[in-house]
């Protein structure tokens with residue numbers, strides 16, 4: 032069987048996924064909305080080989096074993112089940128993001144794996160099926176399959192919990208200016224965090240209000256209404272962090288520089304510069320703005336103490352197959 036290479040981009044959530052109603056199937060407690068981040072990518076090559084006794088995983092030139100490999104093998108098992116094959120696979124993956132910058136790679140990684148593994152196994156899946164398969168590896172990966180501005184509907188079961196594009200990349204020239212803030216020590220990862228979400232007394236309120244925030248966010252994107260987008264994006268990020276901070280054990284991801292960036296973004300917006308913040312399960316702050324403001328905002332972000340770097344990304348396209356084979 033031939034080696035297949037696929038590429039996928041990470042995404043930044045405007046309305047966040049935090050908590051599962053089914054951990055194994057990764058069925059989320061609420062829907063989420065994101066934009067893909069152009070220029071940052073994972074490229075993954077998969078080949079099923081009769082001679083291999085076990086699945087093999089190489090990420091950025093390093094052999095990976097243990098839980099990282101198990102998580103990939105679980106997706107390969109789903110693919111083998113669908114394709115009715117037994118062969119083990121070699122998976123070779125590269126991220127172009129600066130290592131140690133704290134940009135989560137699980138979304139782009141599992142989206143690229145879903146495409147490459149299923150095609151390498153001889154399956155012809157639809158976008159919806161790719162999204163569902165990627166979701167099983169990492170929830171946010173479901174959103175890295177379709178193009179541009181994407182919604183992942185919570186759904187009622189494995190069949191209808193998938194993501195779809197609500198607007199193509201060219202619909203709205205937004206940019207993500209990522210203020211990189213180095214965390215002092217390794218924090219609890221998302222998978223562990225999702226399992227704690229239900230321990231916060233605030234989670235029920237966050238989830239109950241999610242349909243309203245999703246409606247506002249979807250409409251703001253469709254109407255290119257930056258003010259409306261900015262308020263709901265900041266509210267949603269703050270609500271997720273309120274849940275994180277009040278779960279047991281409590282999760283505190285913000286560093287003092289994270290707060291400084293958030294305050295600056297609010298201040299800039301008050302001064303008439305369109306910008307808003309959103310923070311995932313880490314210290315980095317994503318500042319979303321119209322493309323024409325990005326240069327000025329990146330310059331200002333670099334001046335904030337504790338910001339070690341600024342990465343910028345336009346709205347990106349879908350996960351796709353590539354001609355070349357990384358293994359060559």
Ligand code: DP6
Pocket residue numbers: 043044046047048049057063135137138168169170171172221222223225310311312
């Ligand atoms: C805070 O998709 O990384 O970034 O399914 O366990 O891999 P797993 O979790 P993951 O969770 C993402 C959490 C978030 C919010 C979001 O991207 O929606």
